[in-house]
Amino acid sequence: MSRTAGSRPRRSVNTLISVGVASTFAIISLPAAYATPSASAVISEVYGGGGNSGATLTRDFVELGNAGSAAYDLSGYSVQYLPGSPSSSSTWQVTTLSGSVAPGGRFLVAEAAGSGGTTALPTADATGTIAMSATSGTLALVSGTTALTCKTAADCAADSRIVDLVGYGTAVVREGSGPVTGASNTASVARGTSLADTDDNAADLTAGAPSPVNSAGQTPGSGDGDGGGGGDDPTQPGTVRIHDIQGTTRLSPLAGQTVTRVPGIVTGVRTSGSKGYWIQDPAADSDPRTSEGVFVYTGSVTPTVAVGDSVLVSGKVSEYYPSSTSQSVTELTGPTATVLSSGNALPAAVTLDATSVPSAYIPTAGGGSIESLALEPGVYAQDFYEANEGMRVAFSDARVVGAANSYGEMWVTVKPDENPTVRGGTLYSSYDQPNTGRIEVMSLDTAASPAADVGDELSGTTAGPLDYSTYGGYNVQATQLGTRVDHGLKQEVTRRQKGDELAVATYNVENLDALDDQTKFDRLAQGVAVNLSSPDIVALEEIQDDNGATDDGTVTSEATLTRFTDAIRAAGGPRYRWRYIAPTNDQDGGEPGGNIRQVFLFNPKRVSFTDRAGGDATTGTSVVKSRKGVHLTYSPGRIDPTSDAWSSSRKPLVGEFVFHGESVFVIANHFTSKGGDQPLHGRYQPPARSSETQRQAQAAEVNTFVKSLLAADKNAKAVVLGDLNDYEFSRTVGTLTDGKVLTPLITTLPAAERYTYVYDGNSQTLDHILTSPAVTRYDYDVVHLNAEFADQASDHDPQIVRIDVTGCRH
Template identity: 80%
Template sequence: MSRPAGSRPRARRAAYPIISVGAAGALAFTALPAAFAAPSATAVIAEVYGGGGNSGATLTRDFVELANAGAAAYDLSGYSVQYLPGSPSATSQWQVTALTGALAPGARYLVAEAAGTGGTTALPTADATGSIAMSATSGTIALVSGTTALACKTAADCAADPRIVDLAGYGSALVREGGGPATGASNTASVARAAALTDTDDNAADFTAGTPSPVNAAGETAGSGDGGGGDGGGSTDPGTVRVHDIQGTARVSPYAGQTVTRVPGIVTGVRTSGSKGYWIQDPQADTDPRTSEGVLVYTGSATPTVAVGDSVLVTGKVTEYYPSSTTQSLTEITAPTTTVLSSGNALPAAATLDATTVPDAYIPTAAGGSIDTLPLEPAAYAQDYYESLEGMRATLADARVVGATDAYDELWVTVKPEESTTARGGALYSSYDQPNTGRMKVASLDTTTAFPAADVGDELSGTTTGPLDYTTYGGYILQATQLGTLVDNGLKQEVTRRHKGGELAVATYNVENLDALDDQQKFDRLAEGVAVNLKSPDIVALEEIQDDNGAVNDGTVTAEATLTRFTDAIRAAGGPRYSWRYVAPENNQDGGEPGGNIRQVFLYNAKRVSFTDRAGGDATTATSVVKTRKGARLTYSPGRIAPAADAWDNSRKPLVGEFTFQGEPVFVIANHFTSKGGDQPLHGRYQPPARSSETQRAAQATEVNTFVKSLLAADKNAKAVVLGDLNDYEFSRTMTTLTAGKVLTPLISTLPANERYTYVYDGNSQTLDHILTSPAVTSYDYDVVHINAEFADQASDHDPQIVRIDVARCGRH
């Protein structure tokens, strides 16, 4: 199962109920003379109802009822009922419910489908159960020999498919038999055949609207039986399957794809927005630490009607929901029906998350394969411990914030206060085998109270408790029913020192898709970062400057308006009047947001440093190094490094510029390597995770390394600064490749270990942005200036950094 990150779109219940429809063995889908229609002698669709659980409905769920008009039993093994929307689009697909058993002569066969939140009366015990959410007013039901989804989407195409045994279109369905669909279906009315099961291959003539009247194979009617093996009404006795049985001893449920009946539990949390549902937990735990006692009951677009503390019985289909193809899965009960037995019950005790309970090892490995079916080892691995608590109440206390509140009202804390602490209170990501096991994402189920705006180093004081969930971004997340109190520890933006007269100050700053259409506040905040926090460097390499109309995809590639607004804002913030240089990309050839045409740009203070212009460089023409009697020079300045190389496919090309400071040439190479998009997550199902994007970054690093070597071959004393958003860690293959031959020194490695970060992701403080220098740069002062990544209120998601080079002490040509 696959759904996009964040929201979980499924069929909505409001106007889309389930239906039972009838058709004959030989189907005619256009108006034909009556003489061409022949009644079916075997199975037909007898009744269709899609309004179950909707507003005004009495029944709690939808159904399709089959009947046997013949004199012999009709074997339904390997058959299915399938549903198609009344007006199918190009992307519409038939939804399938498999059938089993046989349909006795003259008997009925009841297929229970999706439930809503309304209604008071359960179906009789169903003979088959599905989870299709159909429209109450318009759709098509087919009885099919086989369980493979149909492909036809027109009446003519379906008439030609021999697998269709019977078909019924209702409302305004385009796929139907005869001159028109059955009419009158609604939240309170089904469409049904007459008792004689007359089949003239004309849905409008064969079906009439009336009060829904479901009957199962045993002859039971609505309100009898146990709710159809999926209705949840009827019996108040728990079924035989418990939550720990559903969760099992591995990540994937042994009941996945099966319907479970009357699973008991106490409601421990309710989510009424976004991906709606509620959590239940069995207070009668088993003795196996691997089996969780909690599970999410997913209700889709329907707002749950249960409350925390309700004792319930839940019937529905067990599903493993994969937020993406590379994440672990979340075990759910879907298309649920719920019986509330009592309210106000005490909640099961919450499991404690702290340094004594969460293991230090992170996650098991499977030689790069899936860990889905590996037996859980909660005493050995942190991720196994969290999985063993999936859906259960968990609690943490007095936890330090290691990832600021984001736009989705989520933050990260650590339950291990001594684990990899940065100088400012974060959790340092220092190697692939140290992912920080104490990190935990926190959200709140309380939609009436504003979520706190927390910065790194703040504290979530007191107790935070709620069901443990799993999401695309970050993995396990505590959905708090009780949220601790935020204690502000007063983290401040850093301000670097002002550079001295003899120091060349060079900075890098990713300004996050800045374009001329952005609001003035964004320009002003980014400008303040340059003028105040970075103290107006002589040269600023900018990443993610977009063209003059941003994401408008009209062929515009110039960035003059964007840079005019930005440099005006820097001047207004007290900075100098910067000049700029860049090479405009070809339209939509450098990756990033379509139409945005992001590129690197040099800003420079012409009163302190001069730019050596050498015309001829453009988007597709490479600059190179020429050896002269006075040292190295560029053929084109500004220019690009090997823009035609495969390494730069759909990615930003490095920008190279030749500057002069106090008579000394300085070469600056601004970079923005390809992103980590497509890499498997740390918490994902494939272990160890594949870092597929690293291959292209390594190729890009090779190109830059080769260029720097050519520069040093022309002049071994050349002063070069390589900088930018390299999208990789200081311990990565990208950096090893970039520095090969000791041609560059990564300055991040010169800082104390707990200060080596420029970015915060999933609660990990890590380095993605870099400044590196050539061997001739021997006297410098380097600083990462933390103004964004650790804060809930950000101008960009990256922190800038600066190097101040004492050119005189580095030696002169």
């Protein structure tokens, strides 16, 4: 999501989902009465319409009765609820009990409250948070507190722990001939005053006006109506705690419900962007799966609370989805708060380090949602973070692995030994190694965020609430930020090519157009002239048309390239010439109206370009074999530009060059982006990489073209390069190299040097240079000058290959 200290807007509405939460208390073996009529404890009344439209009562309830002559001890018992038509993912929800039911008496269990209704229950004898359906469901009185697992009437009849069971509406699980009918927002289902139990719900219970009675004989409007949790006293906590709200899965079991006077200490306040604050209960439960922290969303209203305030918060439990494929953030919306005291000590922070964060990344669900899976914080890093969502976390002396951006955000690793690169980053080397030590840091005070580069260190302690965002997953909303230690990362400068070496480079210049300010031109030019040492050929990606994003039909890039080559010359580089094929307007993807394309720059004093007229946006070039050798029909030209593989995407640019009498064929690429892929940290696991389908088709087109070139001349020297938008271990690259027609040069480097881009703290390869088998003597280098730096001219690093046509070292 975009809820940072910046100004990016909240972009989607809340999605409300309710799932079950199972308790983990031990089973206590007690006599069961299910399957034979009960002469003692029974479920006497059930009502799920509390707080709904038209309801008078504000809460759902379950009433127990005792038809026996002795008190019925409920210690270690529970009432449990199952939806009327349970699915494979449905679970029984549990409310634990204590105390006893007097002979002939009643015992009232208050459940979830709604936003409607006017009359409180009498003081409840036990309180839970189950949101029961008004019209259909199953309630069970159970001799134990472990969640039931049965989901059919027969299976539940065989479970000796069930003391009594009531199915109402159209419930699948019920006793006897069928469920009792008639339950609604204004009607409960109840036994008669004799509490008769023949194990036939349809016969034993009838629908009528709700009439809850507690153990003291009180009825609605008497007692405090709040389960003994302080009644209407605004200075006393209600019955719900934060761990009840968070539950044991990624979704709150109370989603959609209104909770009252939830206690906590304010641990962080966000006063810009998506405003709100975090509260944390210092009295944690014993379940490591249930977070003790939650975000209180105030929308456009600036919070008036302060860190250290002890508060009681009322509001609606919601699940906020930053995007359609992200996980959600459990939060309280429409809040009201009472400040009880200020200046309180904050709850101790959970330590993030190599010991606490698991090595496995995230559970899988066959491509489906993992939201209903019980959290395993001791097994999966993402479960560990989810189980601490909203809570204070802290780390110390962490290495920066993703440079700071303009929003004051950066990435660090809390695992210093996890896949380090040679320059201080963390290497992304395969789909099953997403690097669990990465965590994003978003300072709540953007002005205080240092302009850190990869390899720098946040020295000392960084601490704050743990949040979740679509832009990278879990993050620390830092209220305390470590001090930047500058480790002196420098831009690399590659060596200059020798006289008999042909230097070919690729550089994504990030939507360069003639309307950009001169500073951008100058910095990119410095990269070409100085850092790349003025290559003989430069394949540029993301050169826009001359008026950038203005969508008026302009497709030429002459003004853009004039400014760029002038800037290169001013930086000490050669006077480059250029070649490109102008795209058909709005057909090559990228920024709307920008008409990005690949361009060849070449130094005419070192290399010549062989012009063969006829190539245009829709006419493809091909390979021709003659007695004089192999050549292109059109140069510059495009590879099969009308193929569906290039729909709304850049078409490869092919050029024929001559260096020291040798023909060299260069193919510049910019494959379709990863837009639309599900994120590593999202709720669908494993994530779908839908964009890869088109890149594989594009790779197949280029592979076919290279094969046609090698079929005409097996010794043809070809250089395939550009921004492929995919990794060296991807199927895209596998398709491109099929038949061993190309060698991906990134794989010739030591593993810790194989990256050209940094995303979400992962150093990875998106840009490539590949060569045909005849190119046996080369010197290859990725020149790191952008991706690792807070101040960058482009988000990509360029790379270069120097081909020695006379026998230079490999």
